[in-house]
Amino acid sequence: MLEQESIANHTHSKTTGLPRKRFYRARAHSNPLSDSHFPVPASPAQFDCALHYPQFFPPNKTNGSQKIEFADIGCGFGGLLISLSVLFPDKLMIGMELRDKVTEYVKERVLALRVSNPGQYENVSVVRTNSMKYIPNYFEKGQLTKMFFLFPDPHFKEKNHRRRVISPHLLDEYAYVLRVGGIIYTITDVEELGVWMNACLDGHPLFEAVSESELEADPVVELLSSATEEGQKVARNEGQTFRAVYRRIAASR
Amino acid sequence: MEDTHMEESEQKLESEVAPALIAIHPNQKFISVSIGSELRVFNLQVSEKRVTSLAISSDGKFLCFADKFGVVYVVDIGDHSCENQAPLSKKAVPILSHYCSIITRLEFSPDGQYIVTADRDFKIRVTVFPKEPLNGAHEIQSFCLGHTDFVSCLAFVHCQDSANQLLVSGSGDSTVRLWDYASGSLLDTCDVGAKAGLLDSIQGQDEILPAVTDLCATPDGSLIAVAIQSLPGILLLKCNLSSRTLSLSKVISVDGEPFIPTSIGASSSVPLLWMVMGASSISQPNNNKDSTALLARVRVLSGFDFNGSDSISHETRVLEDKEVPYSDPLLLELQGKLCIGEEAFSTAAQAVKMSMRNLLIKKHYSAERREVRKKGRNDKKNQTPLS
Ligand SMILES: C[S@@+](CC[C@H](N)C(=O)[O-])C[C@H]1O[C@@H](n2cnc3c(N)ncnc32)[C@H](O)[C@@H]1O
Numbered sequence A: 001m002l003e004q005e006s007i008a009n010h011t012h013s014k015t016t017g018l019p020r021k022r023f024y025r026a027r028a029h030s031n032p033l034s035d036s037h038f039p040v041p042a043s044p045a046q047f048d049c050a051l052h053y054p055q056f057f058p059p060n061k062t063n064g065s066q067k068i069e070f071a072d073i074g075c076g077f078g079g080l081l082i083s084l085s086v087l088f089p090d091k092l093m094i095g096m097e098l099r100d101k102v103t104e105y106v107k108e109r110v111l112a113l114r115v116s117n118p119g120q121y122e123n124v125s126v127v128r129t130n131s132m133k134y135i136p137n138y139f140e141k142g143q144l145t146k147m148f149f150l151f152p153d154p155h156f157k158e159k160n161h162r163r164r165v166i167s168p169h170l171l172d173e174y175a176y177v178l179r180v181g182g183i184i185y186t187i188t189d190v191e192e193l194g195v196w197m198n199a200c201l202d203g204h205p206l207f208e209a210v211s212e213s214e215l216e217a218d219p220v221v222e223l224l225s226s227a228t229e230e231g232q233k234v235a236r237n238e239g240q241t242f243r244a245v246y247r248r249i250a251a252s253r
Numbered sequence B: 001m002e003d004t005h006m007e008e009s010e011q012k013l014e015s016e017v018a019p020a021l022i023a024i025h026p027n028q029k030f031i032s033v034s035i036g037s038e039l040r041v042f043n044l045q046v047s048e049k050r051v052t053s054l055a056i057s058s059d060g061k062f063l064c065f066a067d068k069f070g071v072v073y074v075v076d077i078g079d080h081s082c083e084n085q086a087p088l089s090k091k092a093v094p095i096l097s098h099y100c101s102i103i104t105r106l107e108f109s110p111d112g113q114y115i116v117t118a119d120r121d122f123k124i125r126v127t128v129f130p131k132e133p134l135n136g137a138h139e140i141q142s143f144c145l146g147h148t149d150f151v152s153c154l155a156f157v158h159c160q161d162s163a164n165q166l167l168v169s170g171s172g173d174s175t176v177r178l179w180d181y182a183s184g185s186l187l188d189t190c191d192v193g194a195k196a197g198l199l200d201s202i203q204g205q206d207e208i209l210p211a212v213t214d215l216c217a218t219p220d221g222s223l224i225a226v227a228i229q230s231l232p233g234i235l236l237l238k239c240n241l242s243s244r245t246l247s248l249s250k251v252i253s254v255d256g257e258p259f260i261p262t263s264i265g266a267s268s269s270v271p272l273l274w275m276v277m278g279a280s281s282i283s284q285p286n287n288n289k290d291s292t293a294l295l296a297r298v299r300v301l302s303g304f305d306f307n308g309s310d311s312i313s314h315e316t317r318v319l320e321d322k323e324v325p326y327s328d329p330l331l332l333e334l335q336g337k338l339c340i341g342e343e344a345f346s347t348a349a350q351a352v353k354m355s356m357r358n359l360l361i362k363k364h365y366s367a368e369r370r371e372v373r374k375k376g377r378n379d380k381k382n383q384t385p386l387s
Helices: A002-011 A079-087 A100-116 A131-138 A158-163 A168-177 A191-202 A212-217 A221-226 A229-236 B008-013 B327-335 B342-364 B367-376
Strands: A068-073 A092-097 A124-128 A144-150 A178-188 A207-209 A242-248 B021-024 B031-035 B038-042 B051-056 B062-067 B071-076 B093-097 B103-108 B114-119 B123-128 B140-145 B151-157 B166-171 B176-180 B185-190 B212-217 B223-228 B234-240 B245-252 B263-265 B273-279 B295-302
Touching (some): A068 A131, A079 A092, A079 A100, A079 A124, A079 A221, A079 A229, A092 A131, A131 B140, A144 A168, A168 A178, A178 A191, A178 A221, A191 A242, A221 A229, A221 A242, B021 B263, B051 B103, B114 B151, B123 B151, B166 B212, B166 B234, B185 B245, B223 B263, B295 B327, B295 B342
Parallel strands (some): A068 A092, A092 A124, B103 B151, B151 B212
Antiparallel strands (some): A207 A242, B021 B031, B031 B038, B051 B062, B062 B071, B071 B093, B114 B123, B123 B140, B151 B166, B176 B185, B212 B223, B223 B234, B234 B245, B273 B295
């Protein structure tokens, strides 16, 4: 117990109780293609929601049925999730992050926020995983209503385009876990990647662009460029951003 | 996608060893055997790529195959009746992909509605096979998840009752599983490695479980042939279509030679089970395309049908070579030669073991080994700093 406390004191700020980012630094890029060394649920039924959202699954009440609806893919330090958590207190949401230490940071951040704001942030959690390989292990068909891809790694070289987290073939999987009407949000400060993501979504038969007027009415849209650490960095440097927001539509057969 | 090359360092680590594969046309018009980069086709020629799996759509119009990078391609093979029209000239188009996983098996559902793909990451994906497959197969119907090791093979259980859409799969976890593939629900699990008595001998060892290498169901779906790594012969499972369960029926051995089938298949109209044992040779470093060095032994099981009675007919036995349909010309074409030496069998058994191990091995790198692999990667050197 004592030992744990001293570690916690060391890596967390004394004044806010929040984890300090510098103790969770990691390599800037991870290769999503390399094989994984973290546990992956064999199927969505095997994913233990109660562990991630204890308040939503009280032990005395059997089979809580609420499911995760939002997924932030490559969530980084988790800024978006923290904002969404307050905006949608009744929805369960999860971040998926490949980097081990970054995932740890988000976990600590959420736990600290839960302690300092009782009753809040109970609907947000994070897992370390390779989203490009294991999305179907976490979510059932049509389970999600929102997916986020904010400032994903650009992988400039053509040889590495297949590492991009938005690609024609990966969109098939995102369409599978998104229910009809669900929305996929993407944003980047790299123009070339913006064009690519837009083209992939535009060319996919199961997605259609969300109209400008709908975007204006959607409170989530402004968070895309303001809520995440990467977004804030781009905003500080007054960089341009490129957004593509698409809706999952039914297959025409 | 255009770029499907793995890191070179990864490629080198992966030995070019793979079991031989066999695919049968619905009307037994074409039979193909693939060994390593070689694809031998009895009456049809297809591709030069390293293919990990292939299948012809149930209407015979499309050939789909997977390369070793997880991408599935479709080729329009149209109508074969005009013999001079080589289907080879048609371009292969990528239609779906298992992200950076090896696709171990690919099958069309009996009604032609779905294309089903299994991979090294324990996954089975069921995708709607569209009317215009050249535009891609984007609509995923389900994932069948539950295996705890690579999925090595798939077979559909044909049912009169179309609401009952059953699929069986075999895996490196030494089980055969029964699925409702439209919903992805797991119905039953049969521990065939244990049932064949293969687990006792290796108990306590850190030896890998004997993988299921192939499956084939009878046309009525009540009987399923199972090939298991290190089982000389074939295991037959009974599939109860009303209770939707699997149970052991019989283990059939092969007399005269240590024949461990690596791939099996049957046509829907003839009660024969075709079996091949073979593998690209382990020791062929000098790119020597000497086909005689590659073993492919073909055997045939007769009486591969089941009429609902509790006992399997006495006709269920492995045929002598002279009893095999088309006998010598067919065997010569598919095996490359008629007589196969004893040592070729052990070489093949060894090669199959190795290829099964290769499917597993990446999962079990030691931390040390991972560091070496990381250092060997060239992408790290020219990383663009993002912060
Ligand atoms: C540039 S950062 C953006 C982070 C965050 N979305 C933001 O806007 O601040 C991209 C993140 O995606 C993560 N990532 C890359 N590939 C991934 C994968 N296959 N699965 C999960 N996370 C991934 C990286 O580790 C990194 O943290």
